[in-house]
Amino acid sequence: MTARLTRLRDRMAETGTDLLALGPGAHMQWLLGFHPHADERPCLLLVGPKGAAFLMPKLNADSAAEFTSLPMHRWSDDEGPSAALAASLAAVGGEGARSVALDETMRLDFGLLLLDQLPGAARTFCDDTVGRLRMSKDAEEWATLKAEAAIADAALKTAWAEMRPGMTESQVADIIKASFAASGAKALFTIIGAGRNGAFPHHATGETVLREGDAVVMDVGGTKSGMSSDITRMAVVGQAPEGYAEVHAVVEAAVQAAMAAARPGVKAHVVDDAARGVITAAGYGDYFLHRTGHGLGVEIHEPPYLTSVSETVLEEGAVFSIEPGIYLPDRFGIRLEEIVYLTKDGPQILSSLPRDVRVVGR
Incomplete structure (x- = not known):
């Protein structure tokens, strides 16, 4: 996991990608060796210049913590995800991101929730970052x-x-x-x-x-x-x-x-x-x-x-x-x-x- 995350951050630097966001799915599975339960609750792995962190529904956090030591910014159904998302962005240094790569398979509402917090950011998908790394098998x-x-x-x-x-x-x-x-x-x-x-x-x-x-x-x-x-x-x-x-x-x-x-x-x-x-x-x-x-x-x-x-x-x-x-x-x-x-x-x-x-x- 650590080696792939390092490779990903190196690739982000090469491509000028300030922030990368993954939803539960194949990209996250490849990067971390697991992905949390996927449902309608916003769940994102954010990777930025200061590191990586999760926006994580409290409902799924404890089970996800069995598979990763990455920090989690938890939110509950009665709170909503906005404050936890802001904290996640701050933790990874993504608040001022000008270029954001979105997981092309994530739910649209997850992506829009993130982009609403980053007005003016250019949006790309992950084909040139995670996708590029996944193409070359070890x-x-x-x-x-x-x-x-x-x-x-x-x-x-x-x-x-x-x-x-x-x-x-x-x-x-x-x-x-x-x-x-x-x-x-x-x-x-x-x-x-x-x-x-x-x-x-x-x-x-x-x-x-x-x-x-x-x-x-x-x-x-x-x-x-x-x-x-x-x-x-x-x-x-x-x-x-x-x-x-x-x-x-x-x-x-x-x-x-x-x-x-x-x-x-x-x-x-x-x-x-x-x-x-x-x-x-x-x-x-x-x-x-x-x-x-x-x-x-x-x-x-x-x-x-x-x-x-x-x-x-x-x-x-x-x-x-x-x-x-x-x-x-x-x-x-x-x-x-x-x-x-x-x-x-x-x-x-x-x-x-x-x-x-x-x-x-x-």
Whole structure:
């Protein structure tokens, strides 16, 4: 915690940020290793030139104090938060802040409460401070993400061994959830898209029955140790549908092109351009419906985002997905997703599963 807070204050100095305010959520979780109970009562972590302190509802203060020694300026329901907020600002040296970075995920009323006390302050968000620091994972974070990926790999293997024609998408998802649980983890999402449902990138897993000849998109992720996993692989039930092999080969080539483009110092859109170029050249450009990737860490989706317009420069230590896809309406969809750790020599894949289609149900 102390090291990350020091890094954050150094980054604030570099960016000319006088005051930073975080609400309970992923930024605070990354910075402190916990976040207090989140409800409608204003709760803020303020970081300024004199240090850090909490604006804290009394109702939650004692439980939060079990996890942090940072000072808390407490307020009760009958008092309201205004006086405690003024004291918090004074404690961290933020009363005269001219540049304030707000947690982009905090409640709007929390942010407005703070800005009302700082008339004239310029407002930014945390993408260039906490967000920038979160993009570069340290060795401990990398090891945790690698372990999370192994749990997701095992869940897919378990599902493949049990999948049969006649099962529903939900039944397959239940197998995956049970595998996560058996590893002491929690499944965060289980997208199972059978047949034509695979053409919906974020299909809502339901009661569609798996049938012979279905291609099945399997996008799953979970968490055990405070970080996330995310992986997409393909299965076919018995015989693959007509045209499947050609489309799978194009998506695989797009993955490889994106991998080759991903290097420290490269802008994120270059990786997206590489994957999209392969798919467009093969005639499927209109069927690649989303960005090539997103960062992964405390959250499943976090910076950097690999889009066609992103100017974010990828740095060594970044962790992100490479997941091009082709979605053919009323036929099938194919997405292949790797989570990679960017080293000085290029991306290192966290999963140990091959990207070949897995034949199930035999």
